[in-house]
Amino acid sequence: MIIGIAVCREEDYNALRAIIEDAHEIPTAWQDFIKQADAAQQFWKEQGNSVIRVEIAAPAFLLWCTQRGAKADAAAMHRFASYVAEGNTVD
Numbered sequence: 001m002i003i004g005i006a007v008c009r010e011e012d013y014n015a016l017r018a019i020i021e022d023a024h025e026i027p028t029a030w031q032d033f034i035k036q037a038d039a040a041q042q043f044w045k046e047q048g049n050s051v052i053r054v055e056i057a058a059p060a061f062l063l064w065c066t067q068r069g070a071k072a073d074a075a076a077m078h079r080f081a082s083y084v085a086e087g088n089t090v091d
Contacts, residue, residue, distance in 0.1 A: 003044040004054045004085030006077045007037045015058045025074040054081040060090045 008016050013030040017023045027033045041051045056077060064080050065072045084090070 001049045002082075002085050003049045003051045004078075004081030004083070005037050005041050005044075005051055006056050006081040007034065007053045008056045012057060016056060016061070019058050019062055019072050020077070021071050021073045026077075052081075052085040054084045056080060064090050 008030075010030045013033065017026065017028075020026060027036065037053065041053065044051050061077065061080055062072055064070075064083070065076055070076050070079075
């Protein structure tokens with residue numbers, strides 16, 4: 001199974017948090033966000049899965065959510081990462 005792990009560049013993190021409807025569900029600090037991503041990546045690898053880190057940029061994520069009529073929230077970030085990890089692109 002391929003697992004997508006959502007990550008973003010440090011300089012983009014505040015912009016991403018600003019659009020996430022439930023930003024309180026993700027860490028305030030980028031460093032803590034990355035630590036969570038690292039832990040998730042390790043967990044899924046230990047379960048025998050292939051893991052792909054998917055860099056999320058706010059504009060592409062918003063477009064993807066809009067195209068699907070989805071809320072831009074923490075759960076959607078995980079769905080977006082899975083979508084991209086499976087080889088799909090965002091137009």
